Amino acid sequence: MTATIMFDLDGTLVDSLPDIAAAANSMLQDIGVESLPQDRIKQFVGKGLPNLVERVIHHCGLPMENHGDLTQRTLAHYNAASSDKTVTYPGVLEALGQLRDMGCVMGICTNKPEGPARHVLDALGLAPHFDTVIGGDSLRTRKPDPAHLEASFAAVTSTGPRIFVGDSEVDAETAQRAQVPFLLFTEGYRKSPISEIPHTASYSDSLKLPALVTQILASTK
Numbered sequence: 001m002t003a004t005i006m007f008d009l010d011g012t013l014v015d016s017l018p019d020i021a022a023a024a025n026s027m028l029q030d031i032g033v034e035s036l037p038q039d040r041i042k043q044f045v046g047k048g049l050p051n052l053v054e055r056v057i058h059h060c061g062l063p064m065e066n067h068g069d070l071t072q073r074t075l076a077h078y079n080a081a082s083s084d085k086t087v088t089y090p091g092v093l094e095a096l097g098q099l100r101d102m103g104c105v106m107g108i109c110t111n112k113p114e115g116p117a118r119h120v121l122d123a124l125g126l127a128p129h130f131d132t133v134i135g136g137d138s139l140r141t142r143k144p145d146p147a148h149l150e151a152s153f154a155a156v157t158s159t160g161p162r163i164f165v166g167d168s169e170v171d172a173e174t175a176q177r178a179q180v181p182f183l184l185f186t187e188g189y190r191k192s193p194i195s196e197i198p199h200t201a202s203y204s205d206s207l208k209l210p211a212l213v214t215q216i217l218a219s220t221k
């Protein structure tokens, strides 16, 4: 038996924070506001770009009426440089190759806008592993709405158990609401202790992923 596996992108397969932070800080520079440290911006990642900009506006005490304009500015900066400093986490390419060899069908369910998500996957050589990419602006809703994950599974032809792999509280809530087993990557952008994030299993080394998927397949036989 094989599995159908949806993956979160930012903080799970790729460390994209440097490019996300650079885009947000370029937007702040455009309007003459001082840059924020990368670790601060990390706390704002997870619920999509419009939400990140909303949190930057709130943090900097800027008027919320500029949200639309500042979101477009940030997206433009991000589209211009979404893979400059972004790297694949160690072991990810090997693990994806092994899962593919096991016959798993895989896709991306990310809150990153679909355009830059596809660009990053292409630039880092990850795209061939995935049969679908559903971004944070692809539907009228996004994670933690389970409809985002359900639409991602519905977009691929698959058999066998479903699994979701992610790094955040948002991903855990999405999996729980969709009633899908959840594998938590502990080295991404989570804000809470691992013990407070509901998960089926967790891992810090992506090379462990194929074995964890095999365990879930064995337990669902």
Ligand SMILES: O=C(O)COP(=O)(O)O
Pocket: 008, 009, 010, 011, 044, 045, 046, 047, 048, 049, 052, 109, 110, 111, 112, 113, 136
């Ligand atoms: O863009 C975000 O806020 C997070 O993206 P992710 O869903 O791939 O983690």
Ligand SMILES: [Mg+2]
Pocket: 008, 009, 010, 011, 012, 046, 166, 167, 168, 188, 189
């Ligand atoms: Mg993530």
